[in-house]
Amino acid sequence: MPKEQSFAQRLIAWQQVAGRHDLPWQGSRDPYRVWLSEIMLQQTQVTTVIPYYQRFLASFPDVAVLAAAPIERVVEHWAGLGYYARARNLHRCAQQIVAVHGGFFPKTAAELAELPGIGPSTAAAIAAFSFGERAAILDGNVKRVLCRVFGISGFPGATAIDRKLWQLAEALLPENGIEAYTQGLMDLGATLCTRGTPHCPACPFADNCVARRDGRQKELPEPRPRAAIPERTSTFVLITDGTHLLLERRPASGIWGGLLVPPEGDPETVLAARGLTAVDCRKLPDLKHVFTHFRLTLQPVLCRVAPPTSVGEPGSEWLALNKAADAGVPTPIGKLIRLVASAPD
Ligand code: SF4
Structure with a gap:
């Protein structure tokens, strides 16, 4: 100096x-x-x-x-x-x-x-x-x-x-x-x-x-630090009767607008709200997804319910488990569905 x-x-x-x-x-x-x-x-x-x-x-x-x-x-x-x-x-x-x-x-x-x-x-x-x-x-x-x-x-x-x-x-x-x-x-x-x-x-x-x-001409002065990306966490309930999976269509606005997504929220509340009773529920590994303005940690919970599950509420669809990943779902949801479809019982 x-x-x-x-x-x-x-x-x-x-x-x-x-x-x-x-x-x-x-x-x-x-x-x-x-x-x-x-x-x-x-x-x-x-x-x-x-x-x-x-x-x-x-x-x-x-x-x-x-x-x-x-x-x-x-x-x-x-x-x-x-x-x-x-x-x-x-x-x-x-x-x-x-x-x-x-x-x-x-x-x-x-x-x-x-x-x-x-x-x-x-x-x-x-x-x-x-x-x-x-x-x-x-x-x-x-x-x-x-x-x-x-x-x-x-x-x-x-x-x-x-x-x-x-x-x-x-x-x-x-x-x-x-x-x-x-x-x-x-x-x-x-x-x-x-x-x-x-x-x-x-x-x-x-x-x-x-x-x-030190060869730092390009690094100095340092640029304005990028604002930290907010982190969000959400639980997705993958409800299946063994061959079908329940997906619900999102409203047109907001993230994943108009796409099919598993119900989001506390599993017990989600099941009760849909009149379903789980035979068993278990957590699956978390999945991280980066949006432009935030990072989302998806916490999937797999819940098995007893058939028959063929009738859904308006906006709800029971899709064949082996086809659901390709049915207009967001990328990270597709990954979760594939995980469930390939998971051992
Ligand atoms: S031009 Fe700038 S970076 Fe290069 S030696 Fe001079 S003060 Fe240092």
Whole structure:
């Protein structure tokens, strides 16, 4: 793991020779321009943003003009950039700056983060580029770089990991050169340490990046964990007279809608509800089945009843045991039926 100070030094040195220096919003400390570019760059690539930024600036050259413009005009200039809440927040933010701050942007990240549409990372970027504040940025690109360089496992959106990353981002800040450092983090994430295949040989951290050392570039940062699939358990009562099996048609909606399935529930209750008396009941091995949204454990109970069983309730069918598995039953039920059909008495 790199020493904290050397991380910043390396990054600044790399940014100065290999980083981006000619973007239209660079070279200006005007917080209006910095803010506009930072908002446009959220979720949008630099090459897409450049023409929008230039057109927007030509129509709304400063925060007062933007605040006075009708929202429809602002949105028109945003058309095609996506995430339109950004345009509405931009307009609200401009109006707030004029109404509350006399037309001047607040100078600290903490105050900037109070404005509409400006999160902590964007606030830090504006404060660093416009006012030279030592403030840490932590957008998706930076999270990726830090997770890889320092080998941080866990989903970065999880509270504990997020807190750890903010602490790290703050601890890594350089004493001097915050603009080059902040730009370097952005440049590294956008040009080398990319999501798909990072260009490690050209990276300033190539010799001490944990992800590279361990070949974990594709694993880090870790994705959002998939929600645990709910587990359900249900008892299915396979009622047979030795040659037939009782199946019932499910209602059209719900799982296995319209298919034939053995009665479900407590065996005693199931038998009583159908006016049947069991000669004997025994449990069969459980069967697991995975649905899209849950996992079902089927607990089959085989109940023998005395014949005759030829008459069923509407929706009930006594099917020949050796044919029932092929009579429009769900896959796991077919497996259970085959088990019963082949089971010794
Ligand atoms: S060495 Fe590769 S994975 Fe590590 S920070 Fe650099 S580009 Fe990213």
